[in-house]
Structures are given as structure tokens and as C-alpha cells.
Amino acid sequence: MSGAVLQLVGVTQQYGEGETSVSALSGVDLTVDKGELVAIMGASGSGKSTLLSIAGGLQKPTSGEVVVEGTYLSTATRRDLAQLRRRSLGFVFQDFNLIPTLTAVENVTLPLELDGFRARVARRAGRDALASVGLEDKIDSYPDDLSGGQQQRVAIARAVVGGRRLILADEPTGALDSVTGEAVMKMIRHRVDQGAAGILVTHEPRHAAWADRIVFLRDGRIIDETQRHGADALLSSTR
Template sequence: MKGTTGVGGDGPSGLLELRGVAKRYGRGAGEVHALRGVDLVVDAGTMVAVMGPSGSGKSSLLTVAGSLEEPSSGEVFIAGRNVAGLSRGERARLRRRTIGFVFQDYNLLAGLTAAENVSMPLELDGVPARKARAEAVDALGRLGLEERVDAFPDELSGGERQRVAIARAVVGGRKLLLADEPSGALDSANGEAVMRLLADACERAGVGAVVVTHDAKLASLAHRVVHLKDGQMVEEGGAVAWNG
């Protein structure tokens, strides 16, 4: 079954798998339990929306899933690899080559064009500049920005900047997409368009995505919806068919 939250067998069963993951910050009376025994499997081709009130652990879930932070306990598998068994350098390479991050504030570099923002991670990973640009232009074209590849961020609309951020996240064959409120700074029409772009990346490129959102209507565009409360996964919404 695609996209189950449970964990089965000894080997990892999805593109991303969290097994009994807990995350604690601080010590003693000030200790905060951001995540408590979270189990989650995200398959290739599936977008999972994560909802929950402020302070429920949504951002911690993304940082642990993206290997930006280590869990206090439990295991994280990305593309079949146990993150705990990797060196710091191996984790950095895994992030660059496998994981794309999309943030609410885009994190685009103002002095670079759209194509340069998208190609930069590839060049940092050793891809020749000409090949990196070609891949960037292709990714931007697939998101309807073929006429904007040489525009700078301040020349783009909010929706266009977010599409550049998505192109940067998926370029180079990255298979896991982690997005933190990617539609939070957009109006409802552009917010829905961004969620559909993310869903399209899953459908067409076999990407697995975890998207944090506060908007139930936008979450309904995902294949699955999971809910966090006080660091625990309390329920899962039924699968929603995406109609493109």
C-alpha cells in the first residue's frame, strides 16, 4: 500500500522513513519534547501534507527528516540509507543530491538570475557550469518560467519566485522534497498553484514530498494528510486523489 504511516519489516520501505523518532531540546525543567515517537513513511510519487497547531513539532519534523538535525532517539532512513550511520560529509552530500528544501521566504540570492539561483547547487556539487545552466533552464521551463530564466528575484512576482525555489529544489534529480509553508506568503490562487506544482513534481518525476501547511484546503491537494499535536502524530487524513 502506498504511503502508509506505519513501519513494516526491518528494511526501509519508503523514500523517507521515520521510525520512533523523538526530538528533545534543552534539559531538566526546561526540556521541550518537540517530537515524540513519530513513525512516518513517504513513498516516491507521494506528497504528504503535515498539519498541526503552532508548536506541534512540524518544523522539527522537517529538520530531522532532512538530516539538518539528529533525532534524540529513533531512526531516519533517506533513500534506503540510515542517516545515523553516515559521516557529516556523507550527510551533506546526501542533502545536496537527494533532498530539496522549499521555504516560505524563498531564500533566493538577489544578485543571481533565476537560472543562476537554480544552477548554483549543481555547480557547488561539481557539475560543469554549462550543464548546470541547461538543467536549470529545463527545470524552470517545466514550471512555466522559460521566459524568466534571466530575470532577477526582484523582477519576479511572489508566485514566480516560489516556482524558482521549487525548480532549485528538484533540479539534478533530487527525489525528496521538504517544504515549510511554501504557500504561506502567497494569495490563495498562487498558493493553490504552488501546491499543484509540488504535486505535479511527485506525479511526473517520482518525487516524494513532505509539505507543512496550515491551510486545510491546500492540504487536501496532497495524497495524504497527517496531523501533529504536541509532537505526536495523532491522526491521518484519508488519501486524496489529485486531479492535476
């Protein structure tokens, strides 16, 4: 598919061997296109976070193939994978993963500086990214001086700075109140509407309803999916 940013083909992840082996993923096929947000839902232990980790090249599957913007991760070198994560992938985690000794703008620009951007250019891009999430007045603040919602917005700015094309969000609203959580979802949706592809792991139907497609996992397998027009019905059924 020409618009595909991410493709998982027959992806299996198995831990252990013999009778004690556990299959976290079993033959998963998934394609995410440019401008598409896909929500992954399922019970605890269904394989959601494993899928996200494999999609981002943080771990290799036992079998199957992962392709990000035409790059086959199975044959990519460690250096290639590191470069791909710095340039193309944006991660948003529930616990923010900010470095406490760096300011907001330093946290955002760190991936750019590691990729060889000059400090002045990186800082300008970081300021713009923080402004895009409403934190232009917090660029020199440290994480401990920010609220949970503000820290998550810094994490989103870091995920999108430099024009990253694949946003991977693992329960990004889990530590936030409902109002702030909705604001975070709006930001992720906006970035996808600008042309990125996105995967959102969530257990909240109201957040999954922001997605174009909802994929359901059970025991490491995709068992069902619904398009955006079906998300409202899903949300209504949980109220």
C-alpha cells in the first residue's frame, strides 16, 4: 500500500521454550497509513505493549516482518535502528520518560542534537514544538516544576519534533485526569491529521474513539476491528 508508514506481516513474539513458552503475539498483520490513527485495545496481557515495542524496533519479533517507511527492521543494523528511532519514530509513554535534569526544551531537542543538529537549530525546533502544545512559556522549566499534563505535553512535543512520521503512544493518558487526557488525545489526533501515522494503545473507549480504526487483541491475536464510524457505537455501549 503506497501510503503505508508501518506494516507488520505475520509478526509472532514468543517467550521461553517448550511447555513453558508464552506467545505474546501470534501471526499479527497490521498496516497503518499516513494520516491514520489506529487504536489498539485488549485486556491486560493481550499483547498491546509488545506490539507497540516491536513496531518501534525496541525488540525484534520471533518471526515475521516489520517495515517502517520502507525499511525492513529485520535486516537493519543497530545503527540504522537508532537512526530510524531518532528521525522517524516518536514515542509517548504513560510515565512521560522525561530526564529530570534537563529543561523542557532540552528534553525535546535531545533527539535532534543526538542526530547532529546544531544546538541553535535544535532549540528553535524545540521551541516551535513546545509552542504547538501550548507550552511556549515553559521552555526553561524542569519536569519537577510542571504538572502531569504539562509533562505529557512535553513528551508529545518530543515525539513530534523534527517531523516524525510514526507516533507510538502507550497509554499516554493513563496518569492524567479526564480533561487533560482529552487534551492530550486532541494533540495526538492533530499531529496525525498533519500527515503522521499513529498507534495508540489504550483501555479507554472514549480515547479510542479518536482513532480512525480500532483493533482488538486477545491472546496475541487480532480478533476484530472497527472503522471510525463504528467508534461512536463502541463508546456508547460502554456508558
